[in-house]
Structures are given as structure tokens and as C-alpha cells.
Amino acid sequence: MAPPLSRRHLLQTAVLTAVTHGATTGVATAAHGRSPAAPVPAPDAWGVRPFALGDVALGPGVFADKRRLMLDHARGYDVNRLLQVFRANAGLSTLGAVAPGGWEGLDGEANGNLRGHYTGHFLTMLSQAYAGTGEQVFADKIRTMVGALAEVREALRREPAVLSTDGRFGGAVENVRGSYQYVDLPAGVLGGAAEITLAAWVRPAHDGAWARVCDFGDDTTRYLYLAARDAAGVPRFAITTEGPGGEQALSGTAALPSGRWSHLAVTLAGGTGTLYVDGVAVARNTAMSLTPAALGPLAHHWLGRSHFAADPVFAGAFGGFDMWSRALTADEIARLQSGPGRGDLVSYAFDETSGGTFADGSGRGLTATLRRTWGGPSHPGFLAAYPETQFIQLESMTGSDYTKVWAPYYTAHKILRGLLDAHLTTGDDRALDLASGLCDWMHSRLSRLPAATLQRMWGIFSSGEFGGIVEAICDLHALTGKAEHLALARLFDLDRLIDACAAGTDVLDGLHANQHIPIFTGYVRLYDETGEERYLTAAKNFWGMVVPHRMYGIGGTSSGEFWKARDVIAGTMSATTAETCCAYNMLKLSRTLFFHDQDPAYMDYYERALYNQVLGSKQDRPDAEKPLVTYFIGLTPGHVRDYTPKQGTTCCEGTGMESATKYQDSVYFAQADGSALYVNLYSPTTLTWAEKGVTVTQTTDFPREQGTTLTIGGGSASFALRLRVPSWATAGFRVTVNGRPVPGTPRPGGYFTVSRTWRRGDIVRVGIPFRLRVEKTPDDPSLQTLFLGPVNLVARDPATHHLELGLYRNAGLSGDLLPSLTPVPGEPLHYTLGGIALAPFFEGTEDPTHAYFRRAEPRVVFGGTDSGVANPARPDGTTLLDDIWAGAPFADKGALVARVRSAVDAWRSAGLLGRADGDRVVETARRASYAP
Structure with missing residues (x-):
């Protein structure tokens, strides 16, 4: 007999099988070498519940083909590249990994202020891949990532520690780019010297301008500094008591090589300053009247940090830093190339291998300390790939500036979601601990803020964007039961939007689409947790404001990421329509709403967006480096899809990776009481319904095939089979069971129910003839898009003007326009019309396409x-x-x-x-x- 399930296991399984997020689709079947999830009731408000990803095996077909490409990418990608920015932020070794670039790195858009988001997406994708396939390689990658993130959080909790490396004459200390670490020297290091020599061994790792080797000063008025690179890319020394305009300076003649040791030295005495590079004088200024003595006592003495906040922290390694209270001769400087010197003012060899301090070899005992520019986390649960300052700055922002703050809570959501999915799929308690700590930290920050501050923050584009964080927090609450976590979820209420939508007032014009779609999925989950009707009512009304009023034929929404006026479709088409993230999140919202209200319109939309935009957003070719997913899908004539936007690590590529590993998540739902099985999508799949002891296998090449066959396996069970009748199925919907027609009148846009006691070997055949139809844009009826059943057909043509097509020429008595097209032999769903090629939107090619045409x-x-x-x-x-x-x-x-x-x-x-x-x-x- 199996041991009884613990409350914790029941909660975990409940989220695995029931939460709205596609990734948390539970425990895979025994065929994957793991026990299937035990059935757990869904929330009381849900009329139906989903199945775990592992309960629905994907069969051969267009979905499996697309998924295979993404799984191959996931198998081969080095996750240390994604962890690079996290390790760097904590001052840990990055193991030589190179961040992917684009939005996931320090050099991408807005200085990489969104870094870390893609790592969360990747964790979710791996979790879904493991749940759906059971392949150990995905679990191994998950454990690597979770273990690394646990190390990162531990490192962030403590004071910075030395990261040792090989130096010029022994040990050295590395300052990883992105660590925001510097060396803090005690007061008095200059000793009021009238003459001075500075000497340092440095190995730059980045070519950022104005990164300091040293900067001693009070502020940006009184200071002296030595920079590895100035605006011209060469070393520079300056001293001033009047700010930049009064600098007395020395500039080098060539850039220091990246990744190689260089020796810099500056002597200042008798009004003359000299700059040396590798023992050779490269600059001399005989008009340098200022000395350290003239600066007087200074507040800060930093190695690697600038007094100018916009300047980067020095990235690279320090192999030694010395100062003398006199000007060394040229010969003495030259001799420093062959061995370490020892300054009488201060001398650091940087040969420590642990701890966070550096011994002074000058005899003055001026021990230096390794510090972070931002101090450290305000709470031990903090976990991010950048400093907490992003979150702190948001609290005082009144306007949008993503170059300063770019959606830190959105990034936190992706990390939280990925950790939750990792825990739910692999059972790794470290992931749950990280997720719980992250929410504890967020609660500690946000619960202290006035309500007005929160409302202002969440209303800022795009700095205040928080994605689907409410949904993720509610899912965590289902695991932890901590009151603080439910309280945290409610701190993300955007009241003006909730209240307007709950009242049925359409306020979407001008809003950023993907900033707002996922928050409503979260509000539905808050309804589940609290019973407050306004959350659910607002979400339902919001959905109706998007579908169909702001929806393109392929199911996508938004123009240039924003919504325009209601029912303006033709007037909003551009090269930046239909952001792919929007389709991903509209699918999630539709799915979640269906759990509460089994309105077939939600699944009609789900099919439209899934079979067209989501499938079509994935390119049909392999790539080891990029997931090859679109950001925008332009609907202008002759648009060519870009599958590697912005170097390949955008939000849409993240959600695209997730979409491609959970295609089967909404094919079947079960009535909450187990009395019925909803077949929502016609897709080659095998469902293992453990609760009933049966399997249901769909055999079909839909949508290339106009129907499907369902075969019952396992034992016998009584339940109603509810087959979705798509709203486009106006040419008939025929159902037979074991060859006998099932009586009844299927209604397009509904469900057709077959109730019986099912037995092993029962066969249900569903025929759904397709018709060719057009959909007109509401603001220009002559601009139309073409559908064959669920499939959007696009013209492939390089013209950049709307093609003119006539379709009535051979229309059938049924009204079917298909006879006007000529089928392409051997290529299902491919046609020609007047020499123009027509093909399914879902094919991920780089052909110029026309999703809309001018009816003529x-x-x-x-x-x-x-x-x-x-x-x-x-x-x-x-x-x-x-x-x-x-x-x-x-x-x-x-x-x-x-x-x-x-x-x-x-x-x-x-x-x-x-x-x-x-x-x-x-x-x-x-x-x-x-x-x-």
C-alpha cells in the first residue's frame, strides 16, 4: 500500500494540475520514470480543471515538429551563459561564460536593465520540457540553475568576498563586470603628500569609458583620479579642486589592451606630472600645480569606483596598487615592471584568496575593504541579476524612463515563475525556498509603501510593469500558506484599471498591451483566493474589450506594443503589430477564464491564436544559439518575419520558448466532479486520465486533416465527452461512435456532448469540414483576411501594397469560397489564386507575406x-x-x-x-x- 500523501504533497500536486500557468503542469506519468500526480480538487470556483503536461503526450504533427526544434535548442544550450549576470551581480566567478546579449546582458538595450528575465523564462521552458518528455537532460539543467541561484542569493546576503585570480607576480583580485564592487581605502591614505607616485597593475575586462583605477575625492568637484580609459579610449589622470572644468590632466596615447596586464604609473612633483604605461612615459604636463596636499582631507578613497554616478565600475583585475610620498624616477618606474614595488603611503598586493579585506604592505596598516556600490539587500530573500537600486528608484519615479529603471518587478516575476516551475516539476526544495524568500523580500519592500505610491508605480510605462507576478504569488501562496504572500499579491492591485473594467468602461486606448494582459490572469487567481467578484468581473470585461475589438485575424493584438481605439484594425496595421507576448498572455487569460465560465468563445479564441500567431511565431529551422521566435508580426503587405529580434533574448522569445513546450496544455479539461471530459482542441495527443483509469488517444493530422479520431483505452468509465464545435464549423460537424452516427444537432460555437459508459477500444470519429471564408476589418470592410477552417491563409508575395483578390468567381452553393482556389498537389493547405501562392500562417518561413488583402x-x-x-x-x-x-x-x-x-x-x-x-x-x- 502506498503511504498517505502529506498536506504539502497535496498542495504541490494541486498547483501542478490546476494552476492557470501552463508551465506548472505537474508530475509526468510513470512512463517518464516518475509517479503520476494524485488527483486533487481544483479551487471551488473552477468548473473544470486542466491536466498536467505529463498527462497529455503530444503525437506527430505540426505541434510536435515545432516543439522538437525548441527541445533541441534547450538540450544544447549552456545555462551558465544565463547564470552569468546573476553570478556577476553577486561577485562570483562567472566560469568564463558569456551572457547571451541583447536584453540578457550588460551591453544590451537600456544597459541591460531587464537582465535576469530570460533566465526565468528558460527555467520555465526547461520545466515544461521535463514535464512533457521526462528527459533527464532537462532536469539536470534545472538543478544546475537552481543550485547556482541558491549560491548567488547566499553571496548577496553576505559582505562581498575576494574573487582571486592569477596576477602579474602571483595572486590578484578580480572585479567581475556587473558586480558593482570596489575597494574602499581608509582615510588618510594620501597622507597630505606634496609629491606622489601612483602605480597599479590592471587587467581590464571591458572597454567602458571612465572606469576608474582609483578615485580619491569628496564629490565631483574636489578629487584626483586615474581612469583606465577616457572618452577617447586612453588612460587619463586628473586632479582638480574645481570639477571637470578645472582638471589638470595627463592623457595616454593608446588604449590599454583588454584581457592583458598593463602597468600604469603617475608621478606628480614640482608642478610636473608624468603618466607611464608599462614603464614608458606617454604623457607629461609641466603645468600641474595641484598636489594631494592642495586637496586637503578627502571623504572617499576608492579603487574601481568613480565619484560620477554614471561612470561604470572598473571591470577586470587588480594585481597591485602602490603609492609613494615622492615622485619615483623613470628608472624606478621601469624596475616596477619586473617585480612588485612597495609604496610608503600604501601598498596592496591583492594576493588574498578569501575574505573581504586587503592587507596594506606599507607598514601603515591601512587595511582596505571590498564593498558594493549599493551596499547590499534590504532583506535576505533578495535575488536578482542587478542591484536592488532598480527597485528603490522605482519607488520615487513619477515618469517613464526605462534607461534608468526597466520593469524590475516584471523581471522578478519571470524569476519567481521559473523557480516555482522548477520546484513543481523536479521537487527541488531549494527552488521553493528561493521563490518564497523572493516574495518575503518583495513584501518587506512593498508593504511599507503608501497606497498612493503603489498606484503610481504600477501605472508607469514600462518601469512599473510587473507581468504575471500576481498569478505566480497566488500559486506560491497555495504552497506556503503564508498570509504575507497573499497580502503581497494584493499590493499589485491597479485600482483604476480594475474598477473601470469591472464597470465595463473601456479605457484601453493608449495603454501598453502586454503590461496589462497578464495582470488580469493574476486578478482571476486573486478572485480564487479571496472571493472578491470585482477581480473576476474586471477580467471578463477586459477580455471582451480585446476580443474581437482589438484583435487581428491571427489572434494577436497591439500596434507598436500599444492599444489603439476600439474597432480600429485596418487603421493600426504596421510592421510592429501583434506583439507575440500579447498572444501568449491572451491564451493564458482565456484558459483561466474558461476554468470559471465554460464559454466556448474562450476556446474559439484559444484555437485561433494558438494555430496561427503562436505557431507562426516559431521559425521552422534549428538553431543552437537562438530560439528563433518573433517579437512583432507585422501585418503590412510583404512583411518578412524577424525571428531573431534584438539579438534574440526579448520578452517574446522568452514566452515563445514557453509556448513551444506546452502546446498540449489546453487540449483537454475535466469537469471538476469528474463527470465530463472537454475536448477543446483537435490535436494528435494521448491523454492519461488516471482518475478514470482510461486513456484517450487523438489520431489526426489536424489542421491538415478535417477531423479527428479518438480511441478509448484502459478500463471502462462513465463520463460525458464534450467535443468543441468551432464557431467556424458551418459546413457540418459529424460524430460517430464505433461507426454509428450520434444523434443531435451540433451548434457552431458550442460543445457537442456524447454521454455513455466508455469501454476499451471505443472509437469516436469527428468530421469537421472546412470552408474558406473571409473576415473583414471593422473600419475598412474591403480589407480582409482569409481563413480555411481554423487556419489563416496568407499570400506569399514580395509586393509592398495590398494585393487585390476576388473570391466569388467559383463560390459554391454553400457559400464556400474554396472552389475559387487551386490546390497545390502534395502540399496540404497550400493554394494558388490568379498566380498568387497562399499558405498557412503557421508555417515559420521568411517569405514576404500578406495576411490581409484588398477585396476586389x-x-x-x-x-x-x-x-x-x-x-x-x-x-x-x-x-x-x-x-x-x-x-x-x-x-x-x-x-x-x-x-x-x-x-x-x-x-x-x-x-x-x-x-x-x-x-x-x-x-x-x-x-x-x-x-x-
Whole structure:
């Protein structure tokens, strides 16, 4: 007998199988070498519950093909590259790893102020990959990352420690770029000297301008410094009592080589200053009247840090630093190249291998201390790839400036989500401890702030963006039960938005789309935790403001990341429409809302966005370095998708990695009481429904196949099978069980229920004939997009103007426009029309595409027979052919001809069509032949 499950295990399993986030999809099946998750009731408010990713195996097809590319990327990618920025921030060795670049590094956009976000995405992707496949390589990578992040947090909790490296004459200390560490020297190191020599061995690791070797001063007025590089890229020494405008300076003639040891020395005496590089004098200034004595006592004496806040901290290694109270001769400087010197004012060899202090060899006992520019975390749970100053600055910001603060709580969300998913998938308690500590730290910061400050923060674009953090915190609360965690989730309430949406007031115009979509998924989870109706009502109303009013045909939303006015679609198309993150988050919100309200519209949208934008956002080729996922999908004519935007580490590539490893997360849901199984999507999958002791295997090549076959395996069980009838399924929806038709009238945009006691070997066949249809933009009905069943068809053509297409020419009696297209042999879902190639949007190619076209029906044509009559139009753009075909489907040819006569009479009466032309139109309709 199995041991009883603990409360902790039950909570863990509940989140695995029930939370709205696709990644926390539980424990894989026994086929993966692990026990399946025990069934746990979903929240009381949920009418249905999802299955764990490991309970739904993905079969061959378009989804498996896309996932395979992402899994290959995940298997081969060195996660130490992602950990580089975390280790650097903690002053730890980065193991020689190079950060990916782009948004995940120090040199990317806005100085890398979003770094760490991609690491969280990657953890979630790995967790989903492990849950879905059970491959050990993914678990190993997760454990490596979690272990490293635990070390990082521990290092951040304590004072900085020496990172030793090989020096010029022994040991040296490394200052990792991104560590914000410097050496703090005691007061009095200059000793009021009237003459001085500074000498340092340095090995720069970065070419940032104005990084200091040393900077002694009070502020930005009274100081002396030695910089490894100035604005011209050469070493510079300066001394002043009047700020930059009064500097007396020495500048070198060549840049110091990166990654190699160089010796810098400066002598200052008798009004003359000399700068030496590697023992050779490279600059001399005989008008340097200032001396350290003239500066007087100074507040700070720093190695590696500047008094100018915008200057970078020195990145590289110090192999020695000495100061003498006299000017060494040129010969003495030259001799320093062959062995360490010992200054009489101060002398640091930097050969320590532990601790956080450096011994002074001058005899004066001036021990130096390693410090961080930002001090250290305000709470031991802090974990980030940059200093806490990003969070602190946000609290006083009143306007947007992402170059200073770029969405730190958004980044915290990605890290938190990744850690939660890692814990839930592998059972690693270190990940849970890190996640819990991170929320403890956030609560300690945010709970002290006035409500008005929080409302201001969360309203700032994009610095105040916090992504799906509320959802993640609620999921953590389900594990920890800590009151502080639920309280923390509520501190992210953006009241003006919640209240407006709860009241049904559309305030989305001008808002940043992806800043706001994921917060509503979190608010639904807060409804689950608190029972406050305004959260759920606001989320439902918000969804209805986006779908369909701000939705493009492919399911995407946003233009240049922002929303425009309601029902303006044609007027918002650009090269930066449909941000991929928006589709990802709209899927999550739709899924979460469906748990509460089984409205088929949510799953209709889910299918649209998944089978089109989400699938189409992944390029169909392998790549070891990049996930190859779009940021924007431009809907302008001839747009070519960019699968490596901004060096490949954007938010959309992060969510794209997640999407490609959880395609199966919403194929099936179970009624909360186990009485029904919802089949939401038609996808080749095998569901293991442990609660019922059955399996359900879908065999299909949907959407290349117009239907699916479901086979019941395992034992027998009674439940209702609820098959989604897509809203586009107007050509019929036929269901047989073991070859016998199931009576009933399926309604497009609903669910068709088959209730029985199912037995092993039962076969359910679902036929869903596709029709070709158009969807018109509300603000320009002549601009249209083309669908065959669930699949958006795009024209592949290099033209940069809207193509003009006519589709009524061979329309069938059913109203199906497909007979006007010519199939491409051997290529399902590929057609031609007038020499123009049409293909599924979901194919991830780099062909120039047209998702929208201009509808042009210049003449009245029926069944390929041209009447020779111009197709008249009303002032609103509606044409005679539009009016006629609006009556489809037609029972037979006679019904179509009757419709033609009626329409012709109406248009003739309105003075829009002459009698002779009208007669020709009717006669042509009577003579033509039609497809069904």
C-alpha cells in the first residue's frame, strides 16, 4: 500500500494540475520514470480543471515538429551563459561564460536593465520540457540553475568576498563586470603628500569609458583620479579642486589592451606630472600645480569606483596598487615592471584568496575593504541579476524612463515563475525556498509603501510593469500558506484599471498591451483566493474589450506594443503589430477564464491564436544559439518575419520558448466532479486520465486533416465527452461512435456532448469540414483576411501594397469560397489564386507575406461564367455580389437564382443597376454551374 500523501504533497500536486500557468503542469506519468500526480480538487470556483503536461503526450504533427526544434535548442544550450549576470551581480566567478546579449546582458538595450528575465523564462521552458518528455537532460539543467541561484542569493546576503585570480607576480583580485564592487581605502591614505607616485597593475575586462583605477575625492568637484580609459579610449589622470572644468590632466596615447596586464604609473612633483604605461612615459604636463596636499582631507578613497554616478565600475583585475610620498624616477618606474614595488603611503598586493579585506604592505596598516556600490539587500530573500537600486528608484519615479529603471518587478516575476516551475516539476526544495524568500523580500519592500505610491508605480510605462507576478504569488501562496504572500499579491492591485473594467468602461486606448494582459490572469487567481467578484468581473470585461475589438485575424493584438481605439484594425496595421507576448498572455487569460465560465468563445479564441500567431511565431529551422521566435508580426503587405529580434533574448522569445513546450496544455479539461471530459482542441495527443483509469488517444493530422479520431483505452468509465464545435464549423460537424452516427444537432460555437459508459477500444470519429471564408476589418470592410477552417491563409508575395483578390468567381452553393482556389498537389493547405501562392500562417518561413488583402470583385461572375456586368457598390462599399452571397448557404441552384433575382430587383429599384445589366446577371446565374 502506498503511504498517505502529506498536506504539502497535496498542495504541490494541486498547483501542478490546476494552476492557470501552463508551465506548472505537474508530475509526468510513470512512463517518464516518475509517479503520476494524485488527483486533487481544483479551487471551488473552477468548473473544470486542466491536466498536467505529463498527462497529455503530444503525437506527430505540426505541434510536435515545432516543439522538437525548441527541445533541441534547450538540450544544447549552456545555462551558465544565463547564470552569468546573476553570478556577476553577486561577485562570483562567472566560469568564463558569456551572457547571451541583447536584453540578457550588460551591453544590451537600456544597459541591460531587464537582465535576469530570460533566465526565468528558460527555467520555465526547461520545466515544461521535463514535464512533457521526462528527459533527464532537462532536469539536470534545472538543478544546475537552481543550485547556482541558491549560491548567488547566499553571496548577496553576505559582505562581498575576494574573487582571486592569477596576477602579474602571483595572486590578484578580480572585479567581475556587473558586480558593482570596489575597494574602499581608509582615510588618510594620501597622507597630505606634496609629491606622489601612483602605480597599479590592471587587467581590464571591458572597454567602458571612465572606469576608474582609483578615485580619491569628496564629490565631483574636489578629487584626483586615474581612469583606465577616457572618452577617447586612453588612460587619463586628473586632479582638480574645481570639477571637470578645472582638471589638470595627463592623457595616454593608446588604449590599454583588454584581457592583458598593463602597468600604469603617475608621478606628480614640482608642478610636473608624468603618466607611464608599462614603464614608458606617454604623457607629461609641466603645468600641474595641484598636489594631494592642495586637496586637503578627502571623504572617499576608492579603487574601481568613480565619484560620477554614471561612470561604470572598473571591470577586470587588480594585481597591485602602490603609492609613494615622492615622485619615483623613470628608472624606478621601469624596475616596477619586473617585480612588485612597495609604496610608503600604501601598498596592496591583492594576493588574498578569501575574505573581504586587503592587507596594506606599507607598514601603515591601512587595511582596505571590498564593498558594493549599493551596499547590499534590504532583506535576505533578495535575488536578482542587478542591484536592488532598480527597485528603490522605482519607488520615487513619477515618469517613464526605462534607461534608468526597466520593469524590475516584471523581471522578478519571470524569476519567481521559473523557480516555482522548477520546484513543481523536479521537487527541488531549494527552488521553493528561493521563490518564497523572493516574495518575503518583495513584501518587506512593498508593504511599507503608501497606497498612493503603489498606484503610481504600477501605472508607469514600462518601469512599473510587473507581468504575471500576481498569478505566480497566488500559486506560491497555495504552497506556503503564508498570509504575507497573499497580502503581497494584493499590493499589485491597479485600482483604476480594475474598477473601470469591472464597470465595463473601456479605457484601453493608449495603454501598453502586454503590461496589462497578464495582470488580469493574476486578478482571476486573486478572485480564487479571496472571493472578491470585482477581480473576476474586471477580467471578463477586459477580455471582451480585446476580443474581437482589438484583435487581428491571427489572434494577436497591439500596434507598436500599444492599444489603439476600439474597432480600429485596418487603421493600426504596421510592421510592429501583434506583439507575440500579447498572444501568449491572451491564451493564458482565456484558459483561466474558461476554468470559471465554460464559454466556448474562450476556446474559439484559444484555437485561433494558438494555430496561427503562436505557431507562426516559431521559425521552422534549428538553431543552437537562438530560439528563433518573433517579437512583432507585422501585418503590412510583404512583411518578412524577424525571428531573431534584438539579438534574440526579448520578452517574446522568452514566452515563445514557453509556448513551444506546452502546446498540449489546453487540449483537454475535466469537469471538476469528474463527470465530463472537454475536448477543446483537435490535436494528435494521448491523454492519461488516471482518475478514470482510461486513456484517450487523438489520431489526426489536424489542421491538415478535417477531423479527428479518438480511441478509448484502459478500463471502462462513465463520463460525458464534450467535443468543441468551432464557431467556424458551418459546413457540418459529424460524430460517430464505433461507426454509428450520434444523434443531435451540433451548434457552431458550442460543445457537442456524447454521454455513455466508455469501454476499451471505443472509437469516436469527428468530421469537421472546412470552408474558406473571409473576415473583414471593422473600419475598412474591403480589407480582409482569409481563413480555411481554423487556419489563416496568407499570400506569399514580395509586393509592398495590398494585393487585390476576388473570391466569388467559383463560390459554391454553400457559400464556400474554396472552389475559387487551386490546390497545390502534395502540399496540404497550400493554394494558388490568379498566380498568387497562399499558405498557412503557421508555417515559420521568411517569405514576404500578406495576411490581409484588398477585396476586389470588379465584375459579376457566377460559377466561372462572367456576365460582363460591372459589380455595383453602395456608398458603404457593399457590392451586389456581397448582397447575393450573404444569403448562403443555398439549398440548390434554384434557391441561388431566386436570391439573385431578389437582389437584382432591389438594386434596380434603388437606381444602382440598370434593367439590361440586371437581366444579364440573372441569366448568367441561371446558366452557371456551381460546386456544392
